Amino acid sequence: MKFGTLAIHAGQEPDSATGAVMTPIYQTSTYAQKSPGVHQGYEYSRTDNPTRTAYQACVAALENAKHGLAFSSGLAAMDCILHTLRPGDHVVACDDVYGGTFRIFDKVYRKLGIEFTSVDLSDLSKAKAAFTPKTKMLWMESPTNPMLKILDIAALSQMARAHGAISVVDNTFLSPYFQKPLDLGADIAVHSVTKYINGHSDVVGGVLATSNTALYEELKFYQNACGAVPAPMDCFLVLRGLKTLHVRMEQHAKNAMEIARYLEAHPRVERVIYPGLESHPQHALARKQMSGFGGMITFFIKGGLSEARTFLEKVEIFTLAESLGGVESLIEHPAIMTHASIPAETRKQLGIHDNLIRISTGIEDVSDLLADLKQALG
Numbered sequence: 387m388k389f390g391t392l393a394i395h396a397g398q399e400p401d402s403a404t405g406a407v408m409t410p411i412y413q414t415s416t417y418a419q420k421s422p423g424v425h426q427g428y429e430y431s432r433t434d435n436p437t438r439t440a441y442q443a444c445v446a447a448l449e450n451a452k453h454g455l456a457f458s459s460g461l462a463a464m465d466c467i468l469h470t471l472r473p474g475d476h477v478v479a480c481d482d483v484y485g486g487t488f489r490i491f492d493k494v495y496r497k498l499g500i501e502f503t504s505v506d507l508s509d510l511s512k513a514k515a516a517f518t519p520k521t522k523m524l525w526m527e528s529p530t531n532p533m534l535k536i537l538d539i540a541a542l543s544q545m546a547r548a549h550g551a552i553s554v555v556d557n558t559f560l561s562p563y564f565q566k567p568l569d570l571g572a573d574i575a576v577h578s579v580t581k582y583i584n585g586h587s588d589v590v591g592g593v594l595a596t597s598n599t600a601l602y603e604e605l606k607f608y609q610n611a612c613g614a615v616p617a618p619m620d621c622f623l624v625l626r627g628l629k630t631l632h633v634r635m636e637q638h639a640k641n642a643m644e645i646a647r648y649l650e651a652h653p654r655v656e657r658v659i660y661p662g663l664e665s666h667p668q669h670a671l672a673r674k675q676m677s678g679f680g681g682m683i684t685f686f687i688k689g690g691l692s693e694a695r696t697f698l699e700k701v702e703i704f705t706l707a708e709s710l711g712g713v714e715s716l717i718e719h720p721a722i723m724t725h726a727s728i729p730a731e732t733r734k735q736l737g738i739h740d741n742l743i744r745i746s747t748g749i750e751d752v753s754d755l756l757a758d759l760k761q762a763l764g
């Protein structure tokens with residue numbers, strides 16, 4: 387079946403008890419057993435819950451994976467993956483990751499004896515040089531956040547495999563609609579569901595997908611043992627969001643392309659970064675490994691913090707807020723907001739300057755969005 391059909395139906399049969407077309411919210415913590423150990427596949431909702439089972443199966447189908455596991459946040463999903471490491475293990479990670487990803491590496495797992503090397507993975511020779519005999523994991527985010535660099539997932543996953551390391555792709559920015567990391571050779575795709583997968587800015591959640599059954603068993607053990615699972619109501623909301631993922635992603639990308647072109651031609655804009663623009667340094671790679679360019683745009687306004695601040699105070703339809711991937715357009719200042727947990731010196735090296743602005747293009751009528759940008763830039 388094609389993506390749009392899977393988004394609506396995968397993992398979701400009409401309810402066997404009542405015929406309900408929508409998967410019920412199984413708002414229960416426990417399940418009756420006929421005799422000790424004799425039950426219908428469900429014992430306790432941290433371990434398994436039918437609403438979560440449907441959601442996990444749907445995401446697995448969309449990522450072209452055998453297995454899915456859902457969590458109470460994107461970071462909880464990442465935490466589960468990082469639990470597979472042991473003290474002394476080494477991780478090669480892209481230098482331009484989401485601030486919270488950097489924080490869990492640097493402030494949580496480093497303390498537990500895991501080593502991390504941050505490297506510009508868009509340069510394959512630098513990537514190769516970063517591997518050591520202790521490297522057990524390669525962590526990618528593509529497009530990166532907020533600089534929207536594109537990583538060659540196929541080449542990097544192959545490199546990881548050659549070194550006996552697991553490859554992980556944070557696929558939050560594109561969703562499985564525009565990019566399927568497992569098809570490109572990665573072992574795990576992970577998402578902040580809070581973003582495009584749920585898509586309505588009303589759930590915090592995370593999910594991962596893999597086709598490696600042994601790895602899945604280990605991750606499922608940690609999901610249950612550590613317990614950061616989503617509530618049944620959140621699973622239901624994400625299932626509902628998933629049903630329009632393909633429609634939303636098309637509109638996000640269409641609007642983003644128009645906005646990126648508008649900004650690129652604007653005299654008050656220094657530079658625009660959007661993978662769909664021919665001016666993007668990795669536009670060709672983006673075309674090759676992604677089936678669409680997504681809704682995220684980064685741009686440098688001419689001037690510094692004061693110009694950025696004035697502009698951000700003037701927008702009316704765009705909401706000044708952290709997060710991304712919802713139906714509504716959001717705008718933010720990475721240096722002060724989403725990436726504040728990255729040391730100032732590192733931010734500077736990465737190019738996250740005070741005049742950098744990040745847009746999460748929503749699916750409103752694009753003419754209204756363009757008019758809002760025009761008045762705020764004016």
Ligand SMILES: Cc1ncc(COP(=O)(O)O)c(C=O)c1O
Pocket residue numbers: 459460461462484486487527531556558559577578579580590591592709
């Ligand atoms: C690319 C990316 N990965 C992971 C996360 C973390 O997800 P969550 O906030 O759902 O824990 C975020 C959050 O902004 C993100 O942007």
